[in-house]
């Protein structure tokens with residue numbers, strides 16, 4: 167385990183979290199390098215070449231995280247030109263990058279073509295035409311995988327389900343053949359793959375396998391028409407236990423996919439895991455400002471808010487909140503809430519905790535979609551980030567200072 171109590175104090179690997187709070191302040195994201203590496207290995211060990219793993223950068227895009235994964239052999243799934251620039255800045259190879267996203271701009275397409283990415287996951291007929299134009303202007307051929315929407319219910323929070331026909335993502339099944347034919351006909355498109363991503367925080371294997379079966383049938387149909395699909399990307403989405411939920415067994419899932427693909431033959435498989443690689447490898451450290459008794463319940467007011475960790479406010483997501491220093495004091499039922507001026511600004515409702523001003527709490531499983539979704543709402547500087555490796559801790563992102571927050575703003579000059 168990478169986050170454990172030792173001598174009554176919560177540690178990240180061998181580093182005490184109270185020491186990190188003292189050194190770097192709070193709110194503070196702390197990541198365990200060993201945990202990220204071991205999560206990565208769980209996938210990589212069951213995914214022989216030429217199959218590819220492309221880590222979903224949006225889950226946690228700190229350069230240190232991307233660099234660690236690049237050194238472990240990762241490819242990357244990106245959704246913007248900015249994420250591609252991050253991957254390159256972190257030492258990742260563009261040739262290992264797949265580019266997802268529903269509304270890629272011409273500039274983003276041009277940048278990705280110039281960098282020589284592995285493939286574009288194209289999500290609409292209009293995007294295919296635009297990509298062909300941009301590739302023609304550059305005198306190159308764009309490698310393409312069509313993201314289809316298999317209309318499979320991932321049984322997750324509605325805001326993070328992406329594979330239903332009501333969602334904006336992917337090409338509707340009924341249109342997929344026509345779009346693939348068009349891709350085959352366009353001079354600057356190389357139709358090489360199919361992909362899907364049905365959602366995130368998925369807790370059972372069956373929606374993934376249902377989607378795989380639908381896509382594999384489409385591979386066979388397209389091949390019969392002479393469209394030679396050689397890769398299949400099943401996206402990300404594997405859930406993690408936030409509250410002791412059962413989650414799909416990674417090796418079982420990976421083997422099931424390979425077995426299915428082998429029946430069709432000549433297919434390189436891709437996956438785009440995000441949360442499963444970094445989710446449990448990070449905590450958000452926060453300090454208690456006040457314990458405030460209320461009319462109906464008590465509140466623990468802490469120095470991290472929804473701008474630091476948006477998941478509870480946005481998806482009513484559950485994150486364990488535990489004390490950094492273990493103690494025997496009587497626990498009360500409290501709402502753990504932040505300083506932001508929104509009623510939705512909470513980290514946890516009705517938690518069993520005892521904590522007083524100055525105590526440190528750790529919000530667990532905050533490594534994925536934590537810092538990357540944070541904002542400056544209420545003119546709050548974003549948190550610092552630290553990576554731990556054994557006994558060693560390093561600041562991997564400085565805390566923002568106030569002047570960072572109005573960089574680029576200008577007071578309007580008044581006409582005389």
Ligand SMILES: Cc1ncc(COP(=O)(O)O)c(C=O)c1O
Nearest residue numbers: 222266366402403438439440441
């Ligand atoms: C296209 C795509 N691939 C991969 C992911 C990563 O998903 P997860 O973090 O659930 O593995 C996402 C995010 O949901 C995504 O939109």
Ligand SMILES: N[C@@H](CCCC[NH3+])C(=O)O
Nearest residue numbers: 326366367477534535539
């Ligand atoms: N942001 C979501 C995951 C969805 C990612 C976007 N496809 C979360 O925090 O759970």
